Amino acid sequence: MKRQNKLISQEQDQLAARQQQQQAASPQEFASVEEMLRHDALHTPVPPTIAHRLEESVRDLPPPPGRGWWRRFFGG
C-alpha cells in the first residue's frame, strides 16, 4: 500500500514537473511595453503586512477632518 502511494506521488510529481516545463517553454507575447508592465503589476503580489502595519499606524491617529469631501467621494 505504502509502495503504491509512493508511486502515485512520484507520478504526480513528474506530471507537475512536465506541466511546469511546458509552461516555461511556451512563449508569452506582449503587444506593447505597457501591456507587459500591466501583466507584471497584476502578478506582483502586494505584501499583506502593509495593510496590517497601516491598521496599527492609523489606530491611534485622530481621524482625518474634512468630512465634506469624503462624503462626496465615498458617500460616507
Next chain:
Amino acid sequence: MSSIVSEPLAEPECPDAPQAGLGSSAFAELYTEHSRSIYYLCLRLLRDPDKAEDATHDVFLKAFRKMGQFRGESSWRTWLYQIAINHCRNLLAAWQERHLLSNADEAVWENAAAQTDSPLRVLETKELGERIQKALDGLPAEYRLLLLLVADEKLSYEQVGALTQQSADAVRGKLHRARKAFTVLFHQTD
C-alpha cells in the same frame, strides 16, 4: 527638491470625520482599490521589495493624514500617485541613489534598431519581473516614470502629464522614445 504633492488649498469643511481604521472603512476601500498600483510603482522606482513595502505604508499613512485636505481637484488615484512619486523621489535623494539611477546611456538605444510595434516575447515568465526591473534601471528616470504611469490604464495622458509636470502632448512625444529605449534594454536582459 521641489514637491509635486499638492499642498492643502483650504481648511477642511467640517470638523467631524469618518471612522478611521482599515476594517471596513472608506480608507480601507481606498487602500483596496489603489494599493496594488502604488506598491508596484514604489517597487519599480525603489528596486527593492522591502523599501517598496515601507514606502507604500508611508504613502497611505500620509494620505490618511491629509485626507481631509483633499479637495477633489484630481482623482484619488492621481492624488495617491502624486504622494507616491514625491515620496520615492525624496527617498532616492536621501539615499543618494539618484546618480545610480540616471546612469542611462542613450547611445545604447539611440543607435539600436528596435521595433516597438512588434510584440515582446518572453519564454520564462518567472524572471519577467527581474528583466523588467533591469530594463527600467537602464532608462532615464523620466522615461521610467512615464512608462510606469502610462501602463496604468486608469490614468489618462492628461493625468500622466499633470503628475510629471508636462503637457499630454509632451507625454505622447516622449513615450515613443521611452518605449524604444525599454525594448532595446529589455532584449539585452535575455
